[in-house]
Amino acid sequence: MTSKLNLDPVVVASARDLARRAGEPVTKLARTHTTVSVERAVLRLAGLDGADEDGMPWVNRLADAVRETTGLEHGVALPIWDAMLTGGYPDLRTLAVDAAAGLVKFRLPAGHEGDAARKAAFRSVEKGISRIDAQRAERDKMIAATSDPAMPWIYLIVATGDIYEDIPQAQAAAREGADIIAVIRSTGQSLLDYVPEGATREGYAGTYATQENFRLMRAALDDTSRELGRYIRLTNYASGLCMPEIASLAGLERLDMMLNDCMYGIIFRDINPVRTFIDQRFSRQVHARAGIVINTGEDNYLTTADAVDAAHTVVVSQLLNEYFGSEAGLADAQLGLGHAFEINPEIPDSFMLELAHAQLVRELFPDAPLKYMPPTKHMTGNVFAGYLLDAFFNLCGVMTDQSILLIGMMTEGIHTPFLSDRDLALENVRYVRRAAGRLGQEFRPDPDGFVARRARQVLGESVDLLRKIGSQGLLNAIADGTFGVTKRPADGGRGLDGVLERAEGYYNPASEILEVNR
């Protein structure tokens, strides 16, 4: 792709290099630490599911039991598969029940016993990884049997709280033109330190992410994909305190895209930064293996910060997400970097500024399936003006060749969308695609005009900020309120007590497989 913005390749390369240098110390932290959720993900990959009578998953009960005896610094694998072998347990569930009742004495096996436990753990987790591989192959098969829709993909949200209401809504949305269905999670799930179990019918402003809900929705969308001859992708959220577990469940149940940002949980959910970076690396390794496209959350920064003043923080975060993603094994085609159309429509040239930002992101990440988010902050309740603003968003999206368009609702901020809101929104985007779908090919901003100059300015500011982050350290920059105008110190936030430094002899069969995979 030739640059429409006359970007200096030297500046672009230096921005990438600075992002890598800012991210490397954090990656080192992730390589030398583990978390309770990473360890529970190992158990999920080994096939442990279900919950006790209080609804607490067996993975939590088992990991907690190990933590209380041998600790988790060596990982769950060695003590648990040692107990499986020495106790003659038929499966992990039986062991978990006994462990929860305090009947299992865990130890850290050494020598031959250590080797035996390591091998047994590896074999169990390998089965889960094989299932993820099979699901990836199944996705390819489904796409071949139906078809892969042309980009931009139309992304629609369902969020009733009840999986059995979500399913017909999702199917209806697909029939009306949606290529991607995202099931919004229940508010508050990000701060639960366990993944709820089973099909759920009650949620707040969304539906719980559970393995069974994933399975039910994927199966329903497979039916709809066959009916429409078009593969409908399913999206959920690998974020919050259980990010690695949810990533694993997504791989096992063939979700296609997952929201997975390197800093979102820190900034917007006050989850401890260190916990987030460790969990994130593991979950991205799983996503890489599963062929899942991640969606990053830079759009969110612009809901608290000003979309013009803070435009460069979006680019900086995208570069960091790209570095962390690639480091974890994600291909460029799996990096659904996010950004948004959030500039105040009252300011002059706001549309040209949006074009500049969107085109800049397109050119910085030519192979990434960029996810472009519609206006929310300046949707005022004047639904007629909002409909117009959404049309301009759609226009900017097609002109700058965005890959995934989240469809804006004119009733944004008023209520969860009415059936008619969604229908009108799709009519809007269909019109814009029909009328101006090829306009991007002819859109050539003056290389020294307003749009190109603005894009270069934002890139320059991004380089400056990355340099500052590099000298300050990423964790300090986050503590300082660099992103989203929120200050998050490295020793604050939720989930820090679930972070452990890996001890000598730490063993994690999932990490072993996923690291080798690279």
Added chain:
Amino acid sequence: MSLTGVVRPYGDTTGDGRVQLSFTLPVPFGDETERARAEGAALQLAAKMGLDPAMVVHAKGMGPDFTFFVVYGRVSHLVDLSAVTVAEREFPVLPAAEVNLRIRSALGRKLVVVGACIGTDAHTVGIDAILNVKGHAGEKGLEYYREIRVVNMGAQVGVADLVARAAAEHADAVLVSQVVTQRDAHLSNTREMSAAFHSGFGLQRPLLVVGGPRFDPSAAHDLGVDKIFGRGTTPSEVASYLVHALASQGEAA
């Protein structure tokens, strides 16, 4: 212009009573018979809503089971302006410098505000718009006021944690934002919060202020709080209210 008397909606002529509305009915819009029935159904609803005459200007099937309508019509209802009641604002909105000045003279120290989203609500947009220095609608947030010290506890804060923090910080006021309203969570959360402050602090409790797009601003007493702010509230309104309320508290003491 007089605010008494009787008026009707204005389309393009005084007193024409013309309004527009849109809605969806769970009826099919397939063949000619179905379409006629759907439009008839829409007209029946419009008539029951007081639109006479009414005209369906747009009808569109959405999937096999639903039809969307846009309807224009003339309402027969009259609006009696003398019967309109509004909650008048009991305090003036002051510029930041004036707010700072009044805090200094009334308290002789900084005013302490502790803010949070409580319950499962993770939507910090509202509380951040009021508290963050960045502010909202072109106004700087409370962090910007030199004489206000802001402690923003963020999202999904437990009520007990909020009470403890308010005590530890010697808060003059507690600001709580509630966006999620499913199953009236915003109301039950607010009641739980106010009960905890009433029992934990007694008469010495900080001012309790809640905000969110779906609160009824006149329900403060019922919810056990001092003030409710609704959609579109700006930081200067909140700052001005705090100064006003604390000053009148000082006079009462």
